Amino acid sequence: MAxxxxxxxxxxGCTGNVVKLIISILIYIVIGVIGGIIIGFLAGIAYVGWLFAIIGGLLDLYCVIGIILAILNFLKIV
Structure with a gap:
């Protein structure tokens, strides 16, 4: 768990507080959007574009897992 x-x-950080839950979800969405824009530009590079495409997928996966953990923590399941 650590x-x-x-x-x-x-x-x-959002145990039982709806405002903190919404803020943490928005943080993960902003991370995903900004990272997606940056990685989208970098994926156009000829020889290393595939590497940035993989990194972009991992970043999206990180954001989705973070949102799921925030919701589970809010519901006190985790």
Whole structure:
């Protein structure tokens, strides 16, 4: 559990508070959007574009897992 708290710091601060839950979800959405825009530009580079495409997929996966953990923490399941 300590590893999850260190990897997803915004997910574990919203226990029982709707405002903190919405803020943590918005943080993950903003991270995904900004990272997606930057990685989208970098994916156009000829020889390393495939690497940035993989990194973009991992970033999206990180954001989805962070949102799921925030919701589970809000519901006091985790």
């Amino acid at each position: 590893l999850l708290k260190s990897l997803f710091p915004f997910s574990f």
